[in-house]
Amino acid sequence: MKSAPGPLRLAFxxxxxxxxxxxxxxxxxxxxYAGPGPKAREGAATVVTLDRGAGVAGVAEELxxxxxxxxxxxxxxxxxxxxxxxxxxxxxxxFRSGVSMARVMSDVHEGRVVRRFVTVPEGWTSAMAVEAVMxxxxxxxxxxxxxxxSLLPDTYQIRRGETRQSVIDxxxxxxxxxxxxxxxxxxxxxxxxxxxxxxxxxxxVEKETGVAAERPxxxxxxxxxxxxxxxxxxxxxxxxxxxxxxxxxxxxxVSEIAEATPYNTYQIGGLPPSPIANPGRAAIxxxxxxxxxNELFFVADGTGGHAFAATxxxxxxxxxxxxxxxxxxxxGDR
Numbered sequence: 197m198k199s200a201p202g203p204l205r206l207a208f209x210x211x212x213x214x215x216x217x218x219x220x221x222x223x224x225x226x227x228x229y230a231g232p233g234p235k236a237r238e239g240a241a242t243v244v245t246l247d248r249g250a251g252v253a254g255v256a257e258e259l260x261x262x263x264x265x266x267x268x269x270x271x272x273x274x275x276x277x278x279x280x281x282x283x284x285x286x287x288x289x290x291f292r293s294g295v296s297m298a299r300v301m302s303d304v305h306e307g308r309v310v311r312r313f314v315t316v317p318e319g320w321t322s323a324m325a326v327e328a329v330m331x332x333x334x335x336x337x338x339x340x341x342x343x344x345x346s347l348l349p350d351t352y353q354i355r356r357g358e359t360r361q362s363v364i365d366x367x368x369x370x371x372x373x374x375x376x377x378x379x380x381x382x383x384x385x386x387x388x389x390x391x392x393x394x395x396x397x398x399x400x401v402e403k404e405t406g407v408a409a410e411r412p413x414x415x416x417x418x419x420x421x422x423x424x425x426x427x428x429x430x431x432x433x434x435x436x437x438x439x440x441x442x443x444x445x446x447x448x449x450v451s452e453i454a455e456a457t458p459y460n461t462y463q464i465g466g467l468p469p470s471p472i473a474n475p476g477r478a479a480i481x482x483x484x485x486x487x488x489x490n491e492l493f494f495v496a497d498g499t500g501g502h503a504f505a506a507t508x509x510x511x512x513x514x515x516x517x518x519x520x521x522x523x524x525x526x527x528g529d530r
Contacts, residue, residue, distance in 0.1 A: 228270045229297045236293035237263050245356055246304065248286040252276070255284050255304060264291050264300055271297060280305040288312075288334075288356045311353060314363060318349040318476035319402045321441040325367065325474065335360045345395040345471025347371055374477050382484040387422035388467065396467045397422075397483045398475035403432035403441075404494075407501045408478060415482035416489045417504065426492065428461035436472035 236242045244262045246255055252275050256268040265271050275281035280301050287309030291300055302308075312334055316325045322342045329339060334356040348370035354363055375391045388394060401415045418428055434448055435441065437459030456463040459472065493511035494502040498521040505511035 225270055225273075228267050229274050231296060232294045233291075233296050233300065234263050234266055234294070236291075239293075241290050241292045243288065243290050243310070243356075245288045246284070246286050250284075250286070252281040252284060259300060264295070265297050267297075271301065274298075275301060285309070310356075312356070313351050313353055315351040316347060316349045316367065316474065318479065319399075319406075319473045320349060321473050322347055323440060326364065329360045329363050332360070334358075335363060337361055339364050342368060343470070345371075345399050345474055347474045348374055349474050349476045371474070374480060378477075378481055378484050383486070386484070387419060393467055394480060394483055395475060396471045398479040399471035399473045400428065400430050400433060400461075400468075401482055402475040402479040403473050404430060405502060410501055411479050411482040412487050413489065413491070413504060414494065414502070415479070416486040417491050417494055419483065419486045420489065420492055422466065424492070425465070427463075427465055428467070430461045433459045433461040433468050433472055436468075441473055 242262055242264050244258060244264060246258055250258065252272050253268075256265070256271040256275075259265045259271065260268045272281075274297070275284065278301070284304050285307035287307065289303060289308070290310050291303070312332070314328055314332055316328060320328075322344050325347050326339050326341060329335060332354060335354060335358055337359040339360045342364055347364070347367040350367070350370065352363060352366060375395070379391050379394065382394070386394075388397065397415070397418060400418065401411055405411060405414050418430075421428055431448055432441075434452055434457075435444055437457040438444065438452060453460070453462050458464065459468045461468060489504075490506045491504045493505040493508065493514070495511065495514050495518050497503040497514070498518065503514040503517070505514055
């Protein structure tokens, strides 16, 4: 009859069993962590928003609830083991179907969030900027219409769930910051005295030219005209009085040019009562420190830019050339 196993042999067998269990557990943990993750419930990816201050447990809970990871416990353990738990960043993430937990953790640790943007180009009106913000499907809420000229044209990063008003407020703060920076550095002999007037003139410069290099020269023309008491005679101001800056899709009529409105700078002296668009930093800088020139006129030159002139006679020759270009183009379209 065989004798019962001794204590050492039992301990050895128990150790082997425990080692086997641990090996299986380790293999499972590593496969769960580094192997393929769950398939997306819908489509090719899953979008998850992680809130600020959620902590490792909250992040694991949200990822598991969204079906991005298989095990909250493994995620929390590996986050603490790797040190990632100290820096899991909030934001909106997009995880492709079947991505490993290791990649999920790396993305959250490095903050590889989905980047969404709203762009307001130079020369857009405030109403157009509000429309762009309202079109974003990831923003929420309504917007109080901002004053014309109060928004800084730029590309702004936005977050899912952010209020539309907060985005508009950021644009206003950015414009205020530009004015606060540039106004104290202005030239000493400008024909206007307030930041609001600077914004108004900058908005006219912005609408008059789409060529960045021309902004200072256009600004100098308008500053020179104001100094001499000449009317600005800017077509975009008339358009603003008619359509609030929306393109007319046609040229101005003789009656529109002759009509006396607060924005018709062919008929009023000085500046209109408010900006006609949102000027960018370059246009504001141009009117606050225009170059020294004797130019008083400009007209389109057919290349997308303008021909400038110091005298009315020279300007008339430039206008004649532009009219000839217009006639040639019209004939070519027939």
